[in-house]
Structures are given as C-alpha cells and as structure tokens.
Amino acid sequence: MSFANAVLISDLHLTASMPRTAQRFFDFTENEARQYGALIILGDLFEYWVGDDAKAHSPFHLQVAQKIAAVADAGVPVFFMHGNRDFLLGETFAKKAKMTLLRDPQVLTIANESWVLSHGDALCTEDHSYQRFRRLVRSTWVQKLFLSLPRGLRIKIASTLRSNSTAQYQRAARFTPEVIQVKGDVTLQATASLMAMTGAKKLIHGHTHRPGYHQESLGGQHWERWVLSDWDFDHPETVLPKGNALAITAEGVHTLDLVQA
Structure with a gap:
C-alpha cells in the first residue's frame, strides 16, 4: 500500500470512564484525521478488549466505531494494528468501524x-x-479458550490482569527504577533485527509511552525511530494532559500536539 501522506496515533486507551480523552479522539476524527491520506492506529486504541461480542455493542464502543467509520466515509482509509491491550479486536468490530x-x-x-x-x-x-506472556496470549488456542468463556468472566479476568500489571509496575518503579527504564523500552538489538528484516530505514511505534525521535545504529545499520505518545486528558490533578499524533508528508515527519490544538 502507498499513500501520499498519513497521520498516525496509538495508545489512547479509550474507555467510557475517561470522557475527556474520548472527546479529544472524537474531535480528532472530525478534524485532524481528515486532513491526510490515511489514518493509522498503532494499537491500544482501547484500554482493554475481551472480544467483539462483549464490547462491539456497548453504546460507548459503538460511538467509537461510528466516529472512525465517519473518517472512512469522508474518503480517508483507516488502518488498525493490534496493541497489547486490544489484540482480541476482530473483524466484526473492524467492519463496524470500517x-x-x-x-x-x-x-x-x-x-x-x-x-x-x-x-x-x-x-x-x-x-x-x-x-512469555505475550506469546501465550497471542496463541490461537488460548484466544479460542478465552473467547469461549462467559463475557462477565472475561471482563473480570481482564480487569484483574490490568490491576496486577499496574501494581507490579508501581512496585518496580519505586524500588528498581533503572530496571523499569530498560524493561519498558524497545531494545537496540530487537529494533536492528526488525530493520534488517524489512530493509527499511524508518520506524514508528507506540507502546512505551516515551514519545520522541531517535537516530540509531548497530553493526553497520542505521535507522530513524519515532515513538508515539499515549493520550490522557482526564487526570489533570496527577498527569498533565498529553496526546500527540505523527503526520508524514512530503515535507517530512511532523508532531501534532493535540493538547495545544
């Protein structure tokens, strides 16, 4: 696929309990997203996803689908890549959202x-x-088993996993911040392998919540790496509002500050 330009976002972690973040995304779909040749969402659009049957019909998630579909209807194709929070998002919801x-x-x-x-x-x-956990939950048999469980149980499991993950991160950040700094970021070796496999020189990703631009090299390879921001417009008492997008045009890569916009 080829596009003259595109805008990319990731790590919105949308949930009905974060209405300001959701509203900023809705505004984004009606404004910035329509100014480019494609909208590409690089995962973690949602805080969690336990199957299209459990989420695709809730009022909030239907509203998200409608807002995204409206972008596609306006002539801007929309693409979605799974994140670690919403890797179970399937074709049913994708079709609703176009x-x-x-x-x-x-x-x-x-x-x-x-x-x-x-x-x-x-x-x-x-x-x-x-x-190890990623390999397990991305396996077909585990996903089939999980999706066969009652919806209420799936939601409870997802909530427990999120709570445990948050608690574990907070403990590690308090006592071993240097470990978190390493474990929570991409590695040079893994990135070099990916760039060698693809033959490309430019990489964009999310997940780490460490927005920035990096020029990197290893073993004679050289590449550029951009990292997308996570979004949070709902906790001004503890976190400054944050959220960006990256626009790729013929003039280069531009960061769109969605807080100041």
Whole structure:
C-alpha cells in the first residue's frame, strides 16, 4: 500500500470512564484525521478488549466505531494494528468501524518512503516475563479458550490482569527504577533485527509511552525511530494532559500536539 501522506496515533486507551480523552479522539476524527491520506492506529486504541461480542455493542464502543467509520466515509482509509491491550479486536468490530486490520510489523510506503510500523511491545525484549506472556496470549488456542468463556468472566479476568500489571509496575518503579527504564523500552538489538528484516530505514511505534525521535545504529545499520505518545486528558490533578499524533508528508515527519490544538 502507498499513500501520499498519513497521520498516525496509538495508545489512547479509550474507555467510557475517561470522557475527556474520548472527546479529544472524537474531535480528532472530525478534524485532524481528515486532513491526510490515511489514518493509522498503532494499537491500544482501547484500554482493554475481551472480544467483539462483549464490547462491539456497548453504546460507548459503538460511538467509537461510528466516529472512525465517519473518517472512512469522508474518503480517508483507516488502518488498525493490534496493541497489547486490544489484540482480541476482530473483524466484526473492524467492519463496524470500517477499519482495515494490519499485521505487526507492517511496511507501508508513505510519501514515497518505506516505513516500518509496529505497536512496539514485541521489541521490548528485555522484559522476558512479558514476552512469555505475550506469546501465550497471542496463541490461537488460548484466544479460542478465552473467547469461549462467559463475557462477565472475561471482563473480570481482564480487569484483574490490568490491576496486577499496574501494581507490579508501581512496585518496580519505586524500588528498581533503572530496571523499569530498560524493561519498558524497545531494545537496540530487537529494533536492528526488525530493520534488517524489512530493509527499511524508518520506524514508528507506540507502546512505551516515551514519545520522541531517535537516530540509531548497530553493526553497520542505521535507522530513524519515532515513538508515539499515549493520550490522557482526564487526570489533570496527577498527569498533565498529553496526546500527540505523527503526520508524514512530503515535507517530512511532523508532531501534532493535540493538547495545544
């Protein structure tokens, strides 16, 4: 696939309990998203997803689907790549939202250049326990087993996993911040392997919540890496409002500050 330009976002973690963040996304779909040749969502659009049957028919999630579908109806194709929170999002919801699902990683041509796109969690290879968990929950048999459970039980399991993950991160951040710094980020080796496999020189990912731009090299390879921001417009008492998008055009890569917009 090839596009003259595109806008990319990730890690919105949408949930009905964060209405300001959701509203900023709705505004984004009506404004910034329609100014580009494609909208690409690199995962964790939702805080969690336990199956299309459980979520695709709730009023909030239907509203999200309608807002995204309106972007596609306006002539801007929308693409979605699974994140670690919403990897169970399937074709049923994707069709409602008129999104095309992308595999991770994905190489696209944007503004006449090859770009590697990834959610980013697969590149955090120093976090061995997470990578084991990722391999388990991404396996077909585990997903089929999980989706066969009653919806209420699936939601309870997802909530427990999120709570345990948050508690574990907070403990580690308090006592071993240097470990969190390493485990929570992509590794140079994993990134180099990905770039060698694809042959591209430019990478965009999310997941780490560490927005920025990096020029990197290893073993004679050289590449550029952009990291998308997570979004949070609902907790001004503890977190400054945050959220950005990356626009790729013929003039280069531009960060869209969605807080100031």
